[in-house]
Amino acid sequence: MDFSIPESVRPLLEKIERFIADVVMPAEHEVLEKGFRAADPLLEELRGKCKAAGLWGPQMPKDIGGLGLSLVEHGLVSERLGRSPLGHYVFGAQAPDAGNMEILHKFGTPAQKERWLGPLSRGEIRSCFSMTEPENPGSNPTLLSCTAVRDGDHYVIDGHKWFTSSADGAAFAIVMAVTNPDASPHARASMIIVPTDTPGFELARNIKIMGDPGEAWASHSEIWYRNVRVPVENRLGPENAGFMIAQERLGPGRIHHCMRWIGICERVFDTMCRRIATRKIDDEKTLATRQIAQAWVAEARAEIDAARLMVLNAAWTIEHKGFQNARDQVSLIKFFVANVMLQLVDKAIQMHGALGITSDTVLAHYYVHERGARIYDGPDEVHKMVVAKRILARYA
Numbered sequence: 001m002d003f004s005i006p007e008s009v010r011p012l013l014e015k016i017e018r019f020i021a022d023v024v025m026p027a028e029h030e031v032l033e034k035g036f037r038a039a040d041p042l043l044e045e046l047r048g049k050c051k052a053a054g055l056w057g058p059q060m061p062k063d064i065g066g067l068g069l070s071l072v073e074h075g076l077v078s079e080r081l082g083r084s085p086l087g088h089y090v091f092g093a094q095a096p097d098a099g100n101m102e103i104l105h106k107f108g109t110p111a112q113k114e115r116w117l118g119p120l121s122r123g124e125i126r127s128c129f130s131m132t133e134p135e136n137p138g139s140n141p142t143l144l145s146c147t148a149v150r151d152g153d154h155y156v157i158d159g160h161k162w163f164t165s166s167a168d169g170a171a172f173a174i175v176m177a178v179t180n181p182d183a184s185p186h187a188r189a190s191m192i193i194v195p196t197d198t199p200g201f202e203l204a205r206n207i208k209i210m211g212d213p214g215e216a217w218a219s220h221s222e223i224w225y226r227n228v229r230v231p232v233e234n235r236l237g238p239e240n241a242g243f244m245i246a247q248e249r250l251g252p253g254r255i256h257h258c259m260r261w262i263g264i265c266e267r268v269f270d271t272m273c274r275r276i277a278t279r280k281i282d283d284e285k286t287l288a289t290r291q292i293a294q295a296w297v298a299e300a301r302a303e304i305d306a307a308r309l310m311v312l313n314a315a316w317t318i319e320h321k322g323f324q325n326a327r328d329q330v331s332l333i334k335f336f337v338a339n340v341m342l343q344l345v346d347k348a349i350q351m352h353g354a355l356g357i358t359s360d361t362v363l364a365h366y367y368v369h370e371r372g373a374r375i376y377d378g379p380d381e382v383h384k385m386v387v388a389k390r391i392l393a394r395y396a
């Protein structure tokens with residue numbers, strides 16, 4: 001395996017790095033202070049610049065206007081975009097739209113692609129993915145209560161969801177609902193596209209995350225589906241294939257997330273080192289003279305480098321040997337990288353003292369909004385259990 005940056009993408013990565021540093025980062029403070037709704041004109045301006053620079057949609061296939069990169073290549077891009085909290089959004093590569101585009105591209109009918117995928121890929125609308133329910137364990141999503149019952153050529157959906165990210169202002173939701181309650185657990189549910197203006201779609205609230213309800217794309221909503229009627233043509237893929245499609249979405253999605261987290265690590269590492277190198281703790285000496293700070297810097301460098309190699313290795317395995325052969329690696333990176341990132345954010349805050357918990361640096365934003373990394377797409381404990389079981393089975 002060769003993990004050097006391929007010559008074919010090196011110029012692209014350099015261009016993206018410059019764009020993030022020169023165009024995106026200077027807008028961060030304004031967007032994060034104003035909120036995503038009020039800052040929409042500025043965000044649209046940035047997206048326009050991104051399109052004009054030929055950088056839009058790095059994860060999308062070329063036939064829908066993207067750059068058509070491979071998984072490893074997009075992983076490298078995702079790391080660079082992750083250096084700013086706005087990076088993925090400005091480039092049209094943000095969750096949950098990126099995952100929704102992927103499954104619409106793979107499983108959508110021509111009519112679904114025209115109505116939903118086209119505008120989504122051009123950044124004209126947004127979407128959300130509605131699976132988790134407050135009453136049931138999201139870590140075992142086969143236990144869903146939301147149902148979609150056939151009534152002639154329609155489905156009637158009833159259910160209660162929460163943590164539907166980015167539902168506020170989205171044009172449609174992809175809803176996971178039980179269509180065959182008598183089937184085996186992984187063959188019970190289907191994915192169904194629900195336009196958010198359908199009667200019975202009720203956004204109850206944006207859930208406060210550590211005090212911040214967020215808004216627009218940067219939000220997580222509680223939603224009621226009450227007697228929501230949508231045509232059968234809105235089903236994505238075959239009936240009862242919801243979990244099969246979800247699996248398609250999660251494999252590459254975890255690589256994208258992990259590389260985004262490594263981008264965050266690099267940003268936080270830079271911020272921490274700059275502070276350590278310049279903060280005087282007496283008349284002459286800076287924090288850099290203290291062994292504890294030196295150890296944190298060295299440990300963080302080793303952990304970020306190890307994390308990056310693990311993720312690239314997993315991406316390479318998916319690309320060359322298929323997802324089934326990369327399952328252990330994907331579980332390992334999911335909890336390992338999330339923890340490397342969150343421990344580093346905490347240490348960087350500590351080295352900044354009181355400044356670290358203010359919004360004058362980007363650290364507090366990461367502390368609040370990235371804590372979920374250890375919970376979504378499979379909590380740490382579930383990934384550890386899955387990998388450990390497979391390893392131990394070889395010893396039994």
Ligand SMILES: Cc1cc2nc3c(=O)[nH]c(=O)nc-3n(C[C@H](O)[C@H](O)[C@H](O)COP(=O)(O)OP(=O)(O)OC[C@H]3O[C@@H](n4cnc5c(N)ncnc54)[C@H](O)[C@@H]3O)c2cc1C
Nearest residue numbers: 129130131132137138139163164165372375376377379381
């Ligand atoms: C920021 C964020 C964004 C999200 N976005 C979306 C979204 O867009 N759409 C959507 O549908 N959902 C979304 N989710 C929901 C997410 O998928 C669930 O939170 C996740 O699956 C965990 O489910 P739960 O919260 O119900 O926790 P539970 O399933 O109740 O688990 C609680 C805890 O129990 C422990 N645990 C669980 N199972 C085991 C086990 N087998 N062994 C040992 N310990 C275990 C873990 O520590 C776990 O964190 C999001 C969540 C977050 C935090």
